[in-house]
Amino acid sequence: MLFWKRKRRDEVPDDLDSEAEVDGRVSLIHRKSSVRRWKFLVGFFTAMVVFLGLGYGVFSYTSTPSFCASCHEMAPQHVTFQSSAHNQIQCVQCHIEPGKKNALKHKLDEAKMILSHIKGDTKRIFAKRPVLSKNCEQCHSRNRLVTATGDIIANHKGHIEKEIPCMTCHSGVVHAKVAERGISDLATSSAWTRENADKLMGEKNEKPNMGTCIDCHNQVNQGKEPWKDIAYILPDNRGESNEGNAGESGYERTPEMKAGVLERTLPENVQKTILEAIGQQKTDVKLSMQCFTCHQKISTPKNHEKPDWKQGHGGTAAKELDKCLNCHKDSLWVKKLEKQDIRNLLAESPKKQAYRLDTLTAAKESRNNYFCSLCHAERPDDHLDRHKWLFDAHRRNSGSPEERRSCFVCHDNEKPEPGLQAPAPSDVYCEFCHKGDFQGEPF
Incomplete structure (x- = not known):
């Protein structure tokens, strides 16, 4: 304050004749300077309050499910969240480790995600931690x-x-x-x-x-x-x-x-x-x-x-x-x-x-199910003696389409094509021996 007063005295024009005029002029300058300082301080603190308020508002809003839902690529995560038993809590309560430091770190990561969204780099949302x-x-x-x-x-x-x-x-x-x-x-x-x-x-x-x-x-x-x-x-x-x-x-x-x-x-x-x-x-x-x-x-x-x-x-x-x-x-x-x-x-x-x-429905379902097909790929006990099975039991048990249905649980009629959606567990197929005998079977 004394420094400012001294500075203002130095700035007084030389043409002022009396000491009273000088003091009055200095007093006027001092009052105007004080008003300017108060205006500056009020403006500064007002700006700080507004800045902090906006910052808190942004911080709070970006921690809500509504903010997450504002990006369309988050639709699966937001809809499942809304329909879950956890829909009354905030996303950040689960996805951010407790602590202010972790919350601030998350906001930096969030800024990167927003930038990625704006650039159109985000194709699919998945958990990285x-x-x-x-x-x-x-x-x-x-x-x-x-x-x-x-x-x-x-x-x-x-x-x-x-x-x-x-x-x-x-x-x-x-x-x-x-x-x-x-x-x-x-x-x-x-x-x-x-x-x-x-x-x-x-x-x-x-x-x-x-x-x-x-x-x-x-x-x-x-x-x-x-x-x-x-x-x-x-x-x-x-x-x-x-x-x-x-x-x-x-x-x-x-x-x-x-x-x-x-x-x-x-x-x-x-x-x-x-x-x-x-x-x-x-x-x-x-x-x-x-x-x-x-x-x-x-x-x-x-x-x-x-x-x-x-x-x-x-x-x-x-x-x-x-x-x-x-x-x-x-x-x-x-x-x-x-x-x-x-x-x-x-x-x-x-x-x-x-x-x-x-049986045919069971055959289709079991082929698509590894739990079944892993065992069906192994020979049953009555198939172990290959010669006896082929020339005795196999011939007696597969004479009609109805009897052959159980065979198609493990075997294909025709040679299986590569990439077939539901291939038979066994690589042995009927037409290897029976060329054209069972056309239209099994499915």
Whole structure:
């Protein structure tokens, strides 16, 4: 203040005659200077309040589900979120590790995502990091003693003590594994509406996948801890390209659509897991693969314990295959979910289709199911003596089309073509010997 006064005195014009005039002039200059300073301070603090208010508003809004929904490529994630049991909490409560530092870091990542959206680089949304258990524990207690629904025996305490992340089992609880199932491409984002949510989500995709339990338990029996690898928890993110022309449904054809409804190739280790789960890991292991290990109500049916069940179960399968597939279905036993065609999901009827009871239907279904075809590729006991089977039993048991139907569960009539959607488990086919004898059979 004294410095400013001194400066103002120096600026007083020399033509002022009296000391009173000088003091009056200085006083006037001082008052004007004070007013200017106050205006500056008021303006500065007002601007700061506005800036901080806008910053807080932007920070808050960009943490809401509404902001996430503003990008059309987020439609699958937002619709599944709205239809889930977690629709009353904010996205950031799950997807950001607790703490102010992590929140600020996320905003920087979010800015990159917005830039990517503006540039049009985003084709498909998928998780690059899993939701942490500490996020779940903001709402859910670690002392979980009972299973909320169903007959599953869930030993939460044992899993928590082993530090197994929640997402190892519960990865579909909000978003129904849409990325892993291949139905979250940008090309099909317009299909994601609340009206279509039930068809596209499916309750089974929200619940823990039995295939994950089996795969993990199988590895534990081998002394491994697969959950420590982050890749084990994150979904498989293949099929990111969305190139293609619009189909009849109005959606561009994704790679899964081009390839067909399902990808049928399973790696050898998956086949091995299924076979081990069927009968090899019941005793002398850490985690038995028997039904009662994880299920309260489901147990092995009585007829499965009959000595001739392996050889004679075909008759039961032809009559009750829909019941068989409640347990013996690839998607239940394999961790990795098959890719799906969104058009087929939308076209499915909510009513359960009536099952056609015949051998040919059982043959078709079993060919598409590795759980069945892995065993059907092996010779049955009565086929082991090749000479006796070919020239005795085989000839007597295949004289009519009705009798031959059971043969087509494992064999094709004609030489199978490469890439056939449902090839026979066995590479032995009828026309290798019987040229043109069974035309039009089996399907």
